[in-house]
Amino acid sequence: MDPDFFNDFLSANLIYLLLALLVVVIIFRGIKIVPQSEQHVVERFGRLRSVLGPGINIIVPFLDVVRHRISILERQLPTASQDAITRDNVLVQVETSVFYRIVQPEKTVYRIRDVDAAIATTVAGIVRAEIGKMDLDEVQSNRSQLISTIKATVEDAVDNWGIEVTRAEILDVNLDQATRDAMLQQLNAERARRAHVTEAEGRKRAVELNADAELYAAEQSAKARRIEAEAEAFATGVVAKAIADHGLEAARYQVALKQVEALNALGAGTGKQTIVLPAQALEAFGDAFKMLKGGA
Structure with a gap:
């Protein structure tokens, strides 16, 4: 084989190899893959050129350089x-x-x-x-x-x-500890104040309820007296009407009835009792029993 031909062939293949290698380097330098969690800052001749986002990016080889890889995670x-x-x-x-x-x-x-x-x-x-x-x-x-x-x-x-x-x-x-102690004292004082207020409100409420009870009792007592007075007035009216209708006999009948009721009340008392009555009283009671018997 001719040595010159071999040298020419080797030289041509070497050039192609170098060109292929250059293309690979250019592609490698020109394509940048940025992760999802990053952004890359690209400079050209020391100045900001661009910011590369996640994914495949193309830059100018040998002119553009990735200077900063910045994480965008929180x-x-x-x-x-x-x-x-x-x-x-x-x-x-x-x-x-x-x-x-x-x-x-x-x-x-x-x-x-x-x-x-x-x-x-x-x-x-x-x-x-x-x-x-x-x-x-x-x-x-x-x-x-x-x-x-x-x-x-x-x-x-x-x-x-x-x-x-x-x-x-x-x-x-x-x-600080001094402030904590002061706040604790203030808190205890506030709790004590609230307790006193609650106790005072309880006493006030008790007085109000007692006053209401006394007022209610007074109202009921007044109501009872009013009813009793109305009953007595009604009874008096009945007696007055009876006197007007039947004369003095009706009045004597009512007096006799009261005398007998009084005697029954004395006799119904507890213990041994001795009742001394004048003769006129006995005669009056006798007359009363006769009138009641006759009225019956």
Whole structure:
């Protein structure tokens, strides 16, 4: 075989091989596959060129370079604790936690160096400012409203960094021991006051019920006396009518009836009793028995 032909053949194949290798490198450098949980920031000559989303992307080989691979998964900042003073001058220690995710990687890359530290510092300042507007009781009772306010304020502050704050939580609000002791004393005093009020209301209610009972008894007694008076008036009317109709005999009959009833009442008493009556009384009772017998 001619050596020149062999050399020419080898040289041609080597060129084709190099060209094929170059094509493979260009394809490899020009096609970028981005995972679903990431976005890639592409630069050309040191300047921002584009942001590659999940899937297959094509760039210009050797000119475009992927400089930053940014995770778009939700992140949680480490639990932070900061001191704050309420509007009524109570020192509290607030534990917070913030969740966020990057939605515009180009802003996060080129506008802030340490995003976690920046968000933590921003949250601390906002928490101190918001708690300073509230009394301690409001901080304890309106925690959900405080969380919403902090979240909205943090979102406005970090908007230029391409970040979305998904959640903000206040995990705990701690007080120093002196404040806790003072609050405990106040709580015990409030409980004692409520107990005294309840006891006083009970006594008041008892007096009201007793007064109502006495009033009811008086009304019933008055009603009974009124009925008795009406009965006596009715009886008097009957007697008066009898006298008018039958004359003096009817009156004597009524007097005799009363005398006999009185004697029966004396005789019905308990124990041994001795009744001394004058002779005129005996005669009167005798006349009464005769009249009753005759009336019967």
